[in-house]
Amino acid sequence: MAGNDDLLKKIISHCKEYGFIFPSSEIYDGLSAVYDYGQNGVELKNNIRNYWWKAMVQANENIRGLDTAIFMHPLTWKASGHTDAFNDPLIDNKDSKKRYRADVLIEDHLSKIGEKIEKEVAKARERFGPAFNEAQFRSTNPRVLENQKKKDEISTQFAAAMEQNNLAEVRQIILDCGIVCPVSGSRNWTDVRQFNLMFSTRVGSVSEEAETIYLRPETAQGIFVNFLNVQKTGRMKIPFGIAQTGKAFRNEIVARQFIFRMREFEQMEMQFFVKPGTEMDWYSHWKEKRMKWHHTLGFPAANYRFHDHIKLAHYASAACDIEFSFPFGFKELEGIHSRTDFDLKNHEKFSGKKLQYFDPELNESYVPYVVETSIGLDRMFLAILSAAYREEQMEDNAARVVLNIPPFLSPVKAAILPLLNKDRLPEKGMEIYRSLRLSHNCYYEEKDTIGRRYRRQDAIGTPYCITIDHQTLADDTVTIRERDTMKQERIPVNKVAGIIDERVSIEKVLALL
């Protein structure tokens, strides 16, 4: 594990040193859990997004793209359940340092009282035999009545406190009930604090009249509220999907592990609308399709695994994650969820608008079921770097750091390097560079020795280096060096563009899906 911690550290410092990722606002000491993508990072990130977009939108005749706003009507989040589900009151025990959800502590306490009552009833049933009148026992037995009264009082008090968002009262209930920490056994509790996972801001120039709105915690709701717009204007027939990439924001309690869990992050989501009853078939279909998309990158298949959810979210009927072997262990990279008709039904309820599809085959309307695929772009970025980062020991004992990024994703596709900075080699190099740079992100460099320049390109994952030497001037050929093998072959200058096109082609990768 220590070695893996080292790997994460190495990736973090490599990212900074080679212009992939910088800490946000670094000159002001940074901002916790926020990062900026540098000149190479933005290229890699764009390429990953492009791979996803083309694989989802372009390669599927029944999926369309969408780009919705980060701001949405506040009722959106009422309907989706985010406003209620993401307001967890938390409390810490000062002795054990354990954190609990305050509402869960109280609910557990209530169910314990409930258990006591049931035990009492069960004991009585045994004692009285067939003559036992349970209803009468429950309404007369003093111990049962006392516990029931206590339970009802706490429930009422608790419900009122939660309703009014009265956190001090919630804490008082915990103290009054004498609830102890299961670990330390002590009643030494901190205040109850609210952790709202949605960021809010205010719309309206006059603050008193402004309305609180949220920064979206997921892009999915933008798709749901536009479901009919796309269906109608695109004349889409079920089953069909809507795909979107974009920023989402979550006020994580603990955001850590570099770009794995950030407060501001980018999602790539696709919501697939299906006929009710067919959702499990499509769920399996997308599980398989999405795993194929990952495997096509060419990293070891052992880096990926499915994790099926047993405990399901409030909206889901089936859910799994595609997990990736990050330096800190297998963690969620992508989620595939069968979301039922939960979201569309709730938007119907809150908006009062019908969000139904008329199925000409059945000659009836229904609210479609939804199968979602949702992947974190930043997590995908980290996954690729984790799998691609390699330190090699060379034959002469020198070290080489190379990013073994799939060529079509690399920030720079080809570096054009005159072997020497004289004898018209730079001019010839510039000529080749200019002929390539409109088709591919290329890099031209004439400084430093050739070995140093090769290593710099290895470190940012450039798959090909084109080197111009004196023979180039004589017979118009150059050498092309491959990143992973460091092998070179000599090719005519007029073949360079075609060879690069072919070797970094995304179309060839998409054809494998």
Place this chain on the structure above:
RNA sequence: GCGGGAAUAGCUCAGUUGGCAGAGCAUCAGCUUCCCAAGCUGAGGGUCGCGGGUUCGAAUCCCGUUUCCCGCUCCA
């Protein structure tokens, strides 16, 4: 949010008992150089994370704070 550790040049780090702010690499300029971080010459680059305190004197000792890493916790 709690506990532990760390923070010195762009990077990796050294800095003795509290006594002049250092090295290697990188960067820039020049020379040299026909293929894997080569060599030579020169230059630039620092509020020692930040704020207090102790002291004649603090990178060094003490307190606070910020950020990062690890563990706990949380995770639609």
